[in-house]
Amino acid sequence: MSQARYLVEQHTILSVVVGSRAFGLALATSDTDRRGVYVAPTEEFWRLEKPPPHLDGPLPEQFNWEVERFCALALAANPNLLEVLHSPLVERCTPLGEELRELAPAFLSRRVHRTYARYARAQFGKARARREREGEPRWKHVMHLLRLLISGAAILESGDVQLDVGAHRERLLAVRRGELTWEEVLAWQDLLSTRLDAALGHSPLPADPDVARVDDWLVSVRRRCLVAGAGNDGCR
Numbered sequence: 001m002s003q004a005r006y007l008v009e010q011h012t013i014l015s016v017v018v019g020s021r022a023f024g025l026a027l028a029t030s031d032t033d034r035r036g037v038y039v040a041p042t043e044e045f046w047r048l049e050k051p052p053p054h055l056d057g058p059l060p061e062q063f064n065w066e067v068e069r070f071c072a073l074a075l076a077a078n079p080n081l082l083e084v085l086h087s088p089l090v091e092r093c094t095p096l097g098e099e100l101r102e103l104a105p106a107f108l109s110r111r112v113h114r115t116y117a118r119y120a121r122a123q124f125g126k127a128r129a130r131r132e133r134e135g136e137p138r139w140k141h142v143m144h145l146l147r148l149l150i151s152g153a154a155i156l157e158s159g160d161v162q163l164d165v166g167a168h169r170e171r172l173l174a175v176r177r178g179e180l181t182w183e184e185v186l187a188w189q190d191l192l193s194t195r196l197d198a199a200l201g202h203s204p205l206p207a208d209p210d211v212a213r214v215d216d217w218l219v220s221v222r223r224r225c226l227v228a229g230a231g232n233d234g235c236r
Contacts, residue, residue: 008055008064011038014097015064017089018080023147024164025172035084036064039096042226067100071218075209077111079119079148086161096221103217106210108159113200116152117193120145124189131182142185143176149192156199 019033020026040051053069056062065073065081074081085104093101123145127137150168155161165172171188174180180188 005058007038007040007051007066008036008058008062011040012036012064012092013039013067013094014084014090014100015092016084016087017091018083018087018163022083022087022089022163024166024169025143025147025176031061034059034062034091035080035087036062036092037067037070037084037097037100038064039067039221039225042222045222067221068218071107071214074107075211075214077107077109077115077209079116079151082107082112082155082161083163086163088163099217103214104161106213108155108161108205109209110156110200110203110205110207111209112152112155112205113196113203116148116155117196120149120152120189120193136178137182139178140176143172146175146185146188146192147172149189149196153192153196153199156196156203156205159204 015034015036016022017032018035020030021032038055044051051066053066055064070081070084074085085101085107123141127142127145131137147165147168150165151161151163171180175185
């Protein structure tokens with residue numbers, strides 16, 4: 001068994017389904033996008049060659065992060081990581097995975113505004129360039145950018161992450177089908193960006209995440225895994 005397969009199959013603490021199926025935007029042909037978090041054995045970090053910070057597979061459309069890398073990205077309000085913590089479609093969750101999900105509020109902060117807005121702005125620029133070059137953008141991609149703006153504003157307004165797009169579903173799917181004009185899409189983008197900006201000023205979220213709480217948990221995980229030993233269920 002390869003190291004990659006070993007780490008994912010034996011040391012995954014959380015595995016969820018994200019993407020369209022978690023957002024309420026899935027079609028019959030939609031892929032099942034899986035994301036996971038694994039904890040590499042503590043003693044593996046003593047070697048010159050460190051455990052990989054992320055791994056693909058072993059299933060199609062599956063991507064996994066080592067817990068330390070996961071925490072670092074989630075503290076930076078990376079949308080993909082926050083969605084893993086809040087996905088309602090959980091396929092595997094060990095006791096450490098439960099702890100990680102319970103820690104989810106510590107990762108949330110007003111940094112959401114910067115990361116969500118910056119990513120959406122950059123990707124809309126690429127969509128515009130593709131439209132100018134090829135005649136139209138990738139409408140599925142545009143749909144997900146609009147969904148991201150909706151999600152970011154909702155997080156800032158409520159202080160919580162809700163993945164399902166709810167009442168926006170039909171209009172977002174219409175974007176995916178190319179039924180809205182580019183001008184209508186841009187007008188919706190402007191409205192959502194304005195909402196995102198407005199939500200920042202009165203958000204119940206703190207300015208920064210609780211790094212100390214996350215760091216303490218990560219240290220405790222490393223210690224417990226060292227005591228438990230590689231392959232022991234107590235480390236998962």
